Amino acid sequence: MSAAAADWLPSASVTASGRPVLSAGEVERNLLPLVDLEPEENPCLAPLRGCLLALTSHRLIFLHEPSRTARGLPLATVVHAYPPHRRHSHNPLRSLFSSSSSSSSQHHRIRLQISMPPARSEVVAIVVTCKADVDVFFGRLIEAIRARAWEMTPAAAPASGAPVAEGAAPAEDIAIRMPVVGVSGILRMEQESWESAGQNLQDAFQDLNALMSKAKEMMQLAEKMRLKLLTNSSTESNSNDEEMGSKQDMQDLLLSVGIVSPVTKETAGALYHQQLSLQLADFVRIPLEKAGGMMALVDVYCLFNRARGTELISPEDLLQACSLWEKVDVPVMLRKFDSGVKVIQTKTHSDEEVFARISSLAQKPDALQKGISPSDAAFTLGIAPALAKEHLLNAENKGLLCRDVSPDGFRFFVNLFNEIDAQNIYTQKPHGLYHAWISVAMASQ
Amino acid sequence: MQRLGDFRLPPFFNYPPYFTLQPVRETREKQVQLWKDLILDYCRSQKIHTISLEEDFPLFSNPKIERSLSHEAKEVFLAALVSEGRAEWMDKGHKKCLILWLRIQDWANLILNFVKDNGLEVMTIEEIRSGIDTRGTELEGIDRGVLMRALRQLEQKGKAAIFKGTSADDEGVKFSV
Missing domain, CATH: 1.10.10.570 ("Winged helix" DNA-binding domain. Chain C. Domain 1)
Structure with missing residues (x-):
């Protein structure tokens, strides 16, 4: 069942690789791999089944992975969240006879009271149908609701503030908030005492958190400047080239600064590598295009970590994330050359195109005479020398080039062996590659 | 060039x-x-x-x-x-x-044609390698090992007979054309 059925929730957009698109300033907080969302009281609302739940600073995003559709429940609409529990069936007989209800009673449920426009209150339950640390999730949820991050961002990014405003009406929220009495009051008290116990621990990390929040602010600033530059350059398209050039540089610089909400072990838990893999797939698309469809893994590692800022990943994590691409439908792939060099390339990347460029490079008069080195090729193709060498070796394998190893180094020449007539070695055709090479070689004597 | x-x-x-x-x-x-x-x-x-x-x-x-x-x-x-x-x-x-820019077989044929063309019947090995008759032909300076193998091949076919002279470097061959 796709998430489209639950049209009582605002839909959320999804990236090409199937990660939720976050709005400005929105940060991922935690993930649960498999949940259902069940309205508890109103049968008119369709439930959501088998979704990945992403908790962000702004929303609960229910992502139905097979159909790559998502629904977002704005945290602003959550009036109250009840701590997780396992449902005890109201009717003990029912649980005796119905196997399905007895199995569902094994699952943790987090009940949420939410306000729906115009002025309706509903109770829905997040049913956690997988093994996960529900208490940690709940803790994060409460933190996110308290932090009210959505109230800070609309001013910073009015353009992308829409998704937040969609379901939320803060004024109404307050109006229908229930008084703190009865069971929920006790629960809330419990919650607060639990939190004050955690306070001591958090104090210890305060300095670190302060640093992190500064880093986040920097990223937001970068994002804001980038947006501003983008709008400027589109309106003043006739400004002079030099200015455009510097703007482009600046944009590139800012673009490479930030992934605003990096996937971390902390937020994604068991889903870490899978989610990292998807985020990486989204991230490398643009740098790959600029690099001509292929990049060395080390280069990607550097770029990706620079973009992540404080949340660095290990090379092992990167490799794992890349190797998971085989299992999902993403437009990029990991490739290992015979020499062992690993690269990331787009699936549409064609070696033929690279071969054509190398061939034409090798046939220039200078290259005919002296051959080409990996660094020559790197310069012409605009890629790293290690990668250029792989391309040259590949072209050699194809029979386009052949090698010359001498004290001067390792160079490649256009392959003339097939052009030479073994029966008649002294005369040659008055045209073709061999002829071109001879005239260049003779001229240099 | x-x-x-x-x-x-x-x-x-x-x-x-x-x-x-x-x-x-x-x-x-x-x-x-x-x-x-x-x-x-x-x-x-x-x-x-x-x-x-x-x-x-x-x-x-x-x-x-x-x-x-x-x-x-x-x-x-x-x-x-x-x-x-x-x-x-x-x-x-x-x-x-x-x-072997000529195979042993080809050397044998070459020798046979040479002696036929020049009407020679008996030659010493040294004569073939450095004599006046072979001067300027391909046979001049032929490797001794190669020559002996070619001659032995002719001998097997009954086209030549190798005979020993008084000393080791005085071997000769009689062709039967």
Whole structure:
């Protein structure tokens, strides 16, 4: 069942690789791999089944992975969240006879009271149908609701503030908030005492958190400047080239600064590598295009970590994330050359195109005479020398080039062996590659 | 045109990759073919019968482009000749190689035609190798081992008889044309 059925929730957009698109300033907080969302009281609302739940600073995003559709429940609409529990069936007989209800009673449920426009209150339950640390999730949820991050961002990014405003009406929220009495009051008290116990621990990390929040602010600033530059350059398209050039540089610089909400072990838990893999797939698309469809893994590692800022990943994590691409439908792939060099390339990347460029490079008069080195090729193709060498070796394998190893180094020449007539070695055709090479070689004597 | 003594070198002798053993199979096959032909042509024109891998061989380096064959490359090219019956290793260590720019069979025919054309019936071995009659022909300076094998082949066919003289270097052959 796709998430489209639950049209009582605002839909959320999804990236090409199937990660939720976050709005400005929105940060991922935690993930649960498999949940259902069940309205508890109103049968008119369709439930959501088998979704990945992403908790962000702004929303609960229910992502139905097979159909790559998502629904977002704005945290602003959550009036109250009840701590997780396992449902005890109201009717003990029912649980005796119905196997399905007895199995569902094994699952943790987090009940949420939410306000729906115009002025309706509903109770829905997040049913956690997988093994996960529900208490940690709940803790994060409460933190996110308290932090009210959505109230800070609309001013910073009015353009992308829409998704937040969609379901939320803060004024109404307050109006229908229930008084703190009865069971929920006790629960809330419990919650607060639990939190004050955690306070001591958090104090210890305060300095670190302060640093992190500064880093986040920097990223937001970068994002804001980038947006501003983008709008400027589109309106003043006739400004002079030099200015455009510097703007482009600046944009590139800012673009490479930030992934605003990096996937971390902390937020994604068991889903870490899978989610990292998807985020990486989204991230490398643009740098790959600029690099001509292929990049060395080390280069990607550097770029990706620079973009992540404080949340660095290990090379092992990167490799794992890349190797998971085989299992999902993403437009990029990991490739290992015979020499062992690993690269990331787009699936549409064609070696033929690279071969054509190398061939034409090798046939220039200078290259005919002296051959080409990996660094020559790197310069012409605009890629790293290690990668250029792989391309040259590949072209050699194809029979386009052949090698010359001498004290001067390792160079490649256009392959003339097939052009030479073994029966008649002294005369040659008055045209073709061999002829071109001879005239260049003779001229240099 | 570049020359090595009075031998005319083909243009690709100045192509640097010609001197590097090519790792890709198809390219190497072509390279080996070109080397085999050139070695045979050169040896025939210079009447060279043996190539020693330990010593410098003019064909195996090109000072003009500062390239020369590695030991491995030399061995590969000569081994290719050996496998075609156009050369033989003279020792187990593959240090010396006998080049047969004519196969033994062809040498035998050449000798037979030579004695027929010149109406000769009896010759000593030394006469064939350095006598007046063979001067200026391909037989001049023929390797003694190669000559003896060609003559023995003729003997088996009943076209010649080798006889011993008074001393070891005084062997002769009687042809029955």
